[in-house]
Amino acid sequence: KNQVEQSPQSLIILEGKNCTLQCNYTVSPFSNLRWYKQDTGRGPVSLTIMTFSENTKSNGRYTATLDADTKQSSLHITASQLSDSASYICVVSEFTDKLIFGTGTRLQVFP
Amino acid sequence: DADVTQTPRNRITKTGKRIMLECSQTKGHDRMYWYRQDPGLGLQLIYYSFDVKDINKGEISDGYSVSRQAQAKFSLSLESAIPNQTALYFCATSDRTGNEQFFGPGTRLTVL
Numbered sequence: 001k002n003q004v005e006q007s008p009q010s011l012i013i014l015e016g017k018n019c020t021l022q023c024n025y026t027v028s029p030f031s032n033l034r035w036y037k038q039d040t041g042r043g044p045v046s047l048t049i050m051t052f053s054e055n056t057k058s059n060g061r062y063t064a065t066l067d068a069d070t071k072q073s074s075l076h077i078t079a080s081q082l083s084d085s086a087s088y089i090c091v092v093s094e095f096t097d098k099l100i101f102g103t104g105t106r107l108q109v110f111p
Numbered sequence: 112d113a114d115v116t117q118t119p120r121n122r123i124t125k126t127g128k129r130i131m132l133e134c135s136q137t138k139g140h141d142r143m144y145w146y147r148q149d150p151g152l153g154l155q156l157i158y159y160s161f162d163v164k165d166i167n168k169g170e171i172s173d174g175y176s177v178s179r180q181a182q183a184k185f186s187l188s189l190e191s192a193i194p195n196q197t198a199l200y201f202c203a204t205s206d207r208t209g210n211e212q213f214f215g216p217g218t219r220l221t222v223l
Contacts, residue, residue: 004153032210034211041216041217041219042216042217043115043201043203043214043216044201044214045214046211046213049211089153093209098156099154100153101153101154103152103153104153
């Protein structure tokens, strides 16, 4: 069964610190891998989308990496801000366009 | 104005009642989707539509039905609501590439 697993489930960091969120998947073959940010009570918002041939993609302070050989992705957040407090969801797209969602990492940034 | 809107944003209902959740989009996208989100689980696809005449079941369609009234409108119905349908429901849209989905703000449904 195709799965997407994220770690850690939750993370607390201090404002200004960096952090890295992990995503491991078993989806194969896959079309692309996405990272979404979901604020509490809101819909997910796309941060990055990477195809299997891309290794890294940045969006401001967010940098996603992808290793298609080991089926791992990470999302690195630099110089965290209070507004980064949210859930971060890794999503892998099969070639059929079906999306497999991870359960997310809940990040809390404290001052 | 938001590109993808959902109504209502919150709804409390009783077991056995019929409920309709509505979704509208101004992005001009052909594809629309309905998902539900439960605590501790990833979003699960209920139904999706690639155009007005196309309706497809997702992973968890039992107990739900949909209607694509126009390119911009996609409604989700619960014919006879049950408590385990209590969840957060999201509508999403994408263009024909399907490369990126844009989500609405969600509807929090509670079935007592």
